[in-house]
Amino acid sequence: MTITESTSAPTATNALEVRDLELAYVVRGVPRPVLRGVSFTVRPGEAYGLVGESGCGKSTTAYAALRYLPRNGIITGGHILVDGDDITNLDRNGLREFRKQKASMVYQDPGSSLNPTIKVGKQVIEAFTVLGQSASLAESNALQALRKVQIADPERVMGRYPHQLSGGMLQRVVIAMALACDPGLLVLDEPTTGLDATVEAEVLDLVRTLRNETGAAILLIAHNLGVIRSMCDRVGVMYAGKIVEEGNAGEVFDAPKHPYTVGLLRSLPRHGMHKSQSALSTIPGTLPTLGSELPTCVYVDRCPLADDTCRNQVPPVVQLDGGRYTRCHHVDAVAEINESVPSTLRTSGSETVLQITGVSKTFRQGGHDVPALVGVNLSLNDGETLGLVGESGSGKSTLAKALLGVHSPDQGSSLTLDQHQLASTIEQRSTADKRAMQIVFQNPDSALNASWTVRRILQRSVRKLTGKDATAADERVAQLAEHLRLSPRHLDMKPSQLSGGLKQRVAIARAFAGDPRIVVCDEPTSALDVSVQAAILNLLAELQSEQRTSYVFISHDLGVVRYLADRIAVMYLGRIMEVGTTEDLFKGPNHPYTEALLSAVPSVDGQVSSRIRLAGEIPSPANPPSGCVFHPRCHRAIAGTCDAAEPPVVEVSLGHSIRCHIPADELKALQSQS
Amino acid sequence: MELEDVNAETAIEPALQSSSMMIDAAPNVLKQSLAERKQARKERWRLLRRRPGFIIGAVIVLFWAFCAAFAQYVVPYNPFDDRDKRHMPPSADHWFGTDQTGRDIFSRVLTGARDILLVAPIAAVLAVIMGTLLGMIMGYFRGWTDNILSRFVEAFLALPVVLVGLYVLTLASQSDFLQTISFNSRNILVIYVVAVLFTPIVARTVRAAVQGERDLDYVVSARLRGESSLFIMTREIFPNVTGPIIVELTVRIGYAIFTVATLSFLGVGIQPPSPDWGLTISDERAVLAAGIWWPVTFNALAIITLVVAVNLIADSIQAVYQK
Numbered sequence: 001m002t003i004t005e006s007t008s009a010p011t012a013t014n015a016l017e018v019r020d021l022e023l024a025y026v027v028r029g030v031p032r033p034v035l036r037g038v039s040f041t042v043r044p045g046e047a048y049g050l051v052g053e054s055g056c057g058k059s060t061t062a063y064a065a066l067r068y069l070p071r072n073g074i075i076t077g078g079h080i081l082v083d084g085d086d087i088t089n090l091d092r093n094g095l096r097e098f099r100k101q102k103a104s105m106v107y108q109d110p111g112s113s114l115n116p117t118i119k120v121g122k123q124v125i126e127a128f129t130v131l132g133q134s135a136s137l138a139e140s141n142a143l144q145a146l147r148k149v150q151i152a153d154p155e156r157v158m159g160r161y162p163h164q165l166s167g168g169m170l171q172r173v174v175i176a177m178a179l180a181c182d183p184g185l186l187v188l189d190e191p192t193t194g195l196d197a198t199v200e201a202e203v204l205d206l207v208r209t210l211r212n213e214t215g216a217a218i219l220l221i222a223h224n225l226g227v228i229r230s231m232c233d234r235v236g237v238m239y240a241g242k243i244v245e246e247g248n249a250g251e252v253f254d255a256p257k258h259p260y261t262v263g264l265l266r267s268l269p270r271h272g273m274h275k276s277q278s279a280l281s282t283i284p285g286t287l288p289t290l291g292s293e294l295p296t297c298v299y300v301d302r303c304p305l306a307d308d309t310c311r312n313q314v315p316p317v318v319q320l321d322g323g324r325y326t327r328c329h330h331v332d333a334v335a336e337i338n339e340s341v342p343s344t345l346r347t348s349g350s351e352t353v354l355q356i357t358g359v360s361k362t363f364r365q366g367g368h369d370v371p372a373l374v375g376v377n378l379s380l381n382d383g384e385t386l387g388l389v390g391e392s393g394s395g396k397s398t399l400a401k402a403l404l405g406v407h408s409p410d411q412g413s414s415l416t417l418d419q420h421q422l423a424s425t426i427e428q429r430s431t432a433d434k435r436a437m438q439i440v441f442q443n444p445d446s447a448l449n450a451s452w453t454v455r456r457i458l459q460r461s462v463r464k465l466t467g468k469d470a471t472a473a474d475e476r477v478a479q480l481a482e483h484l485r486l487s488p489r490h491l492d493m494k495p496s497q498l499s500g501g502l503k504q505r506v507a508i509a510r511a512f513a514g515d516p517r518i519v520v521c522d523e524p525t526s527a528l529d530v531s532v533q534a535a536i537l538n539l540l541a542e543l544q545s546e547q548r549t550s551y552v553f554i555s556h557d558l559g560v561v562r563y564l565a566d567r568i569a570v571m572y573l574g575r576i577m578e579v580g581t582t583e584d585l586f587k588g589p590n591h592p593y594t595e596a597l598l599s600a601v602p603s604v605d606g607q608v609s610s611r612i613r614l615a616g617e618i619p620s621p622a623n624p625p626s627g628c629v630f631h632p633r634c635h636r637a638i639a640g641t642c643d644a645a646e647p648p649v650v651e652v653s654l655g656h657s658i659r660c661h662i663p664a665d666e667l668k669a670l671q672s673q674s
Numbered sequence: 675m676e677l678e679d680v681n682a683e684t685a686i687e688p689a690l691q692s693s694s695m696m697i698d699a700a701p702n703v704l705k706q707s708l709a710e711r712k713q714a715r716k717e718r719w720r721l722l723r724r725r726p727g728f729i730i731g732a733v734i735v736l737f738w739a740f741c742a743a744f745a746q747y748v749v750p751y752n753p754f755d756d757r758d759k760r761h762m763p764p765s766a767d768h769w770f771g772t773d774q775t776g777r778d779i780f781s782r783v784l785t786g787a788r789d790i791l792l793v794a795p796i797a798a799v800l801a802v803i804m805g806t807l808l809g810m811i812m813g814y815f816r817g818w819t820d821n822i823l824s825r826f827v828e829a830f831l832a833l834p835v836v837l838v839g840l841y842v843l844t845l846a847s848q849s850d851f852l853q854t855i856s857f858n859s860r861n862i863l864v865i866y867v868v869a870v871l872f873t874p875i876v877a878r879t880v881r882a883a884v885q886g887e888r889d890l891d892y893v894v895s896a897r898l899r900g901e902s903s904l905f906i907m908t909r910e911i912f913p914n915v916t917g918p919i920i921v922e923l924t925v926r927i928g929y930a931i932f933t934v935a936t937l938s939f940l941g942v943g944i945q946p947p948s949p950d951w952g953l954t955i956s957d958e959r960a961v962l963a964a965g966i967w968w969p970v971t972f973n974a975l976a977i978i979t980l981v982v983a984v985n986l987i988a989d990s991i992q993a994v995y996q997k
Binding site for chain 1: 890891892894895897898899900901910913914
């Protein structure tokens with residue numbers, strides 16, 4: 001935790017003060033309220049977090065704080081004060097001066113905040129020249145700024161174009177530019193979304209360090225509650241354009257006092273929860289329509305505690321200890337909201353469905369062999385979930401595509417499904433084999449044909465995979481829809497008319513169209529909000545239990561994998577580094593890479609992680625390091641051994657193997673120390 | 675979220691949509707799903723009508739289309755009748771003056787729209803059909819197919835359209851084969867030539883659009899349930915690339931008008947006695963030096979207005995589709 005109690009005297013001006021801010025987006029002449037009286041303050045040097053699901057107005061608040069609003073965004077009430085100055089009505093020139101001197105913003109996608117056609121160095125230098133510095137001064141300052149964000153070789157980085165740098169590196173560059181004017185306020189809008197957990201941890205560490213060095217106040221927007229908890233002193237929970245609860249981050253997350261906060265936290269798989277113990281809690285219903293009338297409590301339609309009082313009266317602001325408040329009529333009852341439902345799921349079987357033996361995949365790229373998968377051995381039982389984790393570029397998706405026959409694996413690879421050999425490409429496989437293995441993609445927007453209706457999407461899969469005639473297929477579609485809790489009216493809609501969660505349900509329904517033996521889930525919930533994620537995960541677990549389907553579940557979110565997976569395989573550079581039951585994997589001993597992955601996850605429970613930070617980035621598979629491919633980044637590498645020979649696969653306990661030179665006992669001893 | 679966005683979108687513009695489309699509550703939004711494609715078209719149409727460029731372009735094009743169809747019945751003089759009054763400047767009797775054989779230029783300009791407005795759009799439509807087929811094959815199959823076809827397309831693109839047209843059409847007068855396939859009609863031959871010359875350009879555009887789609891997961895998903903390439907191309911991908919194809923069509927019509935006019939000017943396109951604009955300019959350009967400006971000017975203005983109008987429409991359609 002980084003709670004540095006604000007040391008400033010109470011008389012000091014706040015870094016940011018937002019007072020009863022009301023904001024509307026004008027859509028074709030009609031203003032639609034988005035923020036409904038948002039008030040909060042960020043004290044100098046403080047880190048304040050805003051959380052909430054997409055559409056709650058947190059990003060709008062962040063942009064409004066710097067008056068970066070689209071042309072149709074109008075402030076209809078309230079004030080924004082930065083460092084004591086009211087910027088609500090500043091004109092263009094005033095805003096320009098203000099942004100130059102007082103505040104900066106870091107956006108979600110660093111790739112799009114830099115100009116792809118201009119070298120990084122020139123762009124960083126420009127951040128200084130706009131402050132009126134001479135070219136040579138700006139250049140030396142730019143170098144210094146890049147060093148400050150822990151870029152080891154700033155001269156080299158300055159000569160690169162943005163596309164030549166990794167996401168983590170780009171975000172560092174963007175942060176360096178944001179800090180050019182030494183702002184009193186730094187607004188970070190989802191700064192680590194889309195980055196790997198290991199890179200995220202590094203960027204967050206950097207922000208912490210910079211905050212201590214510069215004393216800048218931080219307004220952090222994130223949907224990841226763990227990130228907020230590990231970074232912020234205070235937190236505001238937003239829902240439908242209102243802050244429903246505010247207080248010290250630790251207190252809010254440990255003992256939430258608003259039903260929405262409770263709902264958000266409970267939808268997360270936490271405390272090592274597993275599907276076999278309990279289903280995840282979900283928040284019923286959906287976010288209210290943009291700009292809808294919410295005269296009383298904004299959360300009333302989805303709240304388990306809602307009664308007539310809630311429907312008829314505006315909830316009071318209930319002040320609690322430690323400067324906390326919540327807007328709820330029933331503060332005392334919040335703690336009694338039911339915990340999650342106990343699970344009634346069947347456990348995985350012992351019959352092997354899929355045997356993966358020596359699967360390799362080498363791509364030819366520019367005349368070079370790029371080994372994306374190297375000798376992968378895994379097995380999958382019926383009704384089992386195999387979690388596949390690793391940084392991006394570790395070969396998880398390539399493995400999934402090799403299983404499905406989208407990429408044909410190299411000679412010598414063998415895939416056996418129910419004791420028979422699978423053909424290497426999908427086109428060569430029989431309909432029964434096609435039917436047996438299906439996939440749920442990460443992004444339902446591209447996974448569903450935008451010009452087809454949901455009915456057509458499902459019907460086509462049913463007919464093609466099961467050979468049913470039109471009427472039988474219609475019945476099956478209706479049945480699938482019911483199973484996936486899609487209402488019949490959704491069937492005649494096109495994907496673009498559905499919410500993200502509904503789209504993903506359609507994608508899952510399609511995968512289940514032919515009663516598959518195995519479904520590959522490629523990050524199926526990473527594009528979804530936590531409450532939607534919870535519903536989807538529950539659904540996947542139920543379907544599996546009913547139909548004995550096996551899952552290969554790819555995810556970068558270890559909390560999700562831990563909840564859903566029975567066994568987990570950790571991949572690095574196309575190789576399986578560790579495989580074991582979920583329990584074994586989280587208990588240890590672990591491969592040093594797994595250890596690093598585990599410690600990179602920011603926890604919403606406030607557990608202090610041991611912080612192993614991986615140095616550098618995942619190397620190119622075209623040119624893998626000698627010996628153990630992980631040794632250049634390994635914090636436990638033994639010089640002379642790890643760089644010389646490929647490590648053996650050691651079975652630590654039954655079904656738990658690690659590919660490492662260090663003996664398991666030693667790993668265990670080392671890992672219990674830290 | 676998108677569900678609500680749709681609500682918002684439709685709810686906001688009730689005035690321009692039928693009352694059944696006014697949406698307040700979520701369930702009603704679904705009623706439209708059947709009429710949804712129609713509604714998307716309606717929405718695009720509504721956006722188009724807001725653009726002054728589109729309105730101006732459409733008025734001009736409609737005017738010329740009207741001329742092409744009916745001018746022969748309404749013009750003051752028979753456009754083919756020779757008179758003694760040769761090269762008379764514009765006057766109350768002859769608004770645009772008369773030409774070298776004393777024909778009324780005003781009547782000829784209006785009736786001159788006929789051939790070009792038949793030949794150019796048909797050529798463009800043919801080019802878009804052929805180009806779409808070719809582009810879809812290139813974009814979908816990639817690899818060797820794409821490599822070989824792309825080289826051909828690029829080689830074709832390197833040739834100046836008018837020059838090749840001139841060459842082929844000149845040869846055509848000697849070639850029995852070309853005369854056979856063109857049923858002895860010059861206009862049909864011009865359509866073929868322009869269509870073939872425009873095909874590679876269309877193919878390249880369609881190829882790019884298909885390539886953007888083919889890597890999307892829905893295509894992988896179709897392969898995983900065993901769809902044929904033909905099905906994936908025509909049923910899965912094609913509906914998602916109609917936007918760029920329609921834009922390409924409008925742009926190509928503009929270019930086709932220009933190309934056909936040029937070929938006619940060069941004497942290999944539309945043939946006399948048609949009052950075609952390009953042809954007339956060619957016939958009358960010699961007297962321009964003698965200060966007889968009206969025959970060339972009014973025909974040139976006709977070409978300019980038509981090409982500009984079509985391009986105005988093309989720009990608007992492009993802007994609307996790219997939203």
